[in-house]
Amino acid sequence: MPIWKDIEKKQFSPIYLLYGTEAFLINETKQKLIQSVLTEEEMDFNFSVYDLEEMPVETAIEEAETFPFMGEKKLVILHNPVFLTAERSKDKVDHNVKKLEEYLANPAPYTILVVAAPYEKLDERKKITKLLKKSAAVMEANKLNDKDLKIWLRGRAAANQVQIDEEALDHFLVIAGTDLMMLASELDKLSLYAQDEQRITVEVVDKLTARSLEQDIFALVDRVVTGKVEEAFRIYYDLLKLNEEPIKILAVIANQFRLIYQTKELARKGYGQQQMASFLKVHPFRVKLAAGQSRNFSDEQLAAIIMLLADSDLQMKTSGMAKPLIVEMFLFKLQSLMKKTG
Known part of the structure; x- marks a missing residue:
């Protein structure tokens, strides 16, 4: 995931758009941002989450425009922006989307704004969608194909300081299935077991992987x-x-x-x-x-x-x-x- 590499290097975009139906990838990206942007001490003061099915977007924008209290950065996450889709709005609140448009044109330099949209598609005809995609670092979190799934698993193994043999990787996918949460949990377990050899083999996969x-x-x-x-x-x-x-x-x-x-x-x-x-x-x-x-x-x-x-x-x-x-x-x-x- 190219977006993850920049986050790990602390090369942050002022705005992120995370959309798609693969909730695990969206959640992992949010966690990476939280860990990279804020210290534990800053979390209480400089971290805010807004559910846009409950709160108007302009309230979140006001928070984004407020200076951080302690620390240099603040992180504001917006969930469920249904106004980015073609669905008829079921929101309990009215959103002043114009405020978000204005913010996108001039984002606060001290705030990282994350828009998490758990939808397969966004409405590309809408002005706000076009502006957001143009302004943000975008990650489309939909089902990974075979090639991308293997890249993701190799990267996770490397982060755990082990490598997984190609034959073992194929065998792992056959046994464990394709649910990312399950794969992550199982791969972390295999990595822990393989710490001494720093290598995950077919035998290790066969011995330890839980089968769906x-x-x-x-x-x-x-x-x-x-x-x-x-x-x-x-x-x-x-x-x-x-x-x-x-x-x-x-x-x-x-x-x-x-x-x-x-x-x-x-x-x-x-x-x-x-x-x-x-x-x-x-x-x-x-x-x-x-x-x-x-x-x-x-x-x-x-x-x-x-x-x-x-x-x-x-x-x-x-x-x-x-x-x-x-x-x-x-x-x-x-x-x-x-x-x-x-």
Whole structure:
């Protein structure tokens, strides 16, 4: 994140615009600013947060224009500026946006103003949006693609004074999923473990990383497809030991095969993986994994598997059969299908 490098060097912009749906990135950027701009002693006097769903923007601007008390800088953070979007305002308060426009033209040299907008898109037609984007250091915090996700993880590992092997990084993403908060927590744990060697290997990732249900299901499907049925059942029984409900396991398996089918169809229509992710509204890395798995299935196989899943779901909801057994039967049928048509 280029914006982070400048913050770490204490090269501050007077105005920041942080927008997008990846709340973890927005929060991390705010934390970096707080740690870099203010000392602990200055926090009580020179740090203010305004929720613009509760307070008018002009009140925050008055605060930004007030000289800091102790210290050279003050930090003012504005949350939820819905007036930057095309949504019809649901604000409980009226905002004098003209005051913000005037401030952007002449920001106080002693204040760092941060506008945190947790929205996928801003309304580019509005004057205030154009002015803000022109005046501010901008960070778009939306889902990271595969390349940017790896850059982010390598940077976090480096900040923890370790390096992560490329193979270990790929394995880590397969196991841990794509939720940034989970990834950060797991990577920090791996870094602590690897402090002596200063290197995170595949073995370390495999030994210590907590697996998400979706990633366990990905691994389970992968084992069936590659003929490692015993391993697939071991994963399934481990999930049952962890008190995962069979109906939930079946639903996640169905979601995985639905994604495999969708990526196969979209690839046939000429979509790239980034376009698929945007169209399907899933993380690019999940699309990459599903596209890889889709090469193992013919159209006929996928159609038959989706029918098997529908039948299993119906049994789960209407028959008196033990639910764990229904998932077992599906896995046996899946194995048989792969052998017949593989």
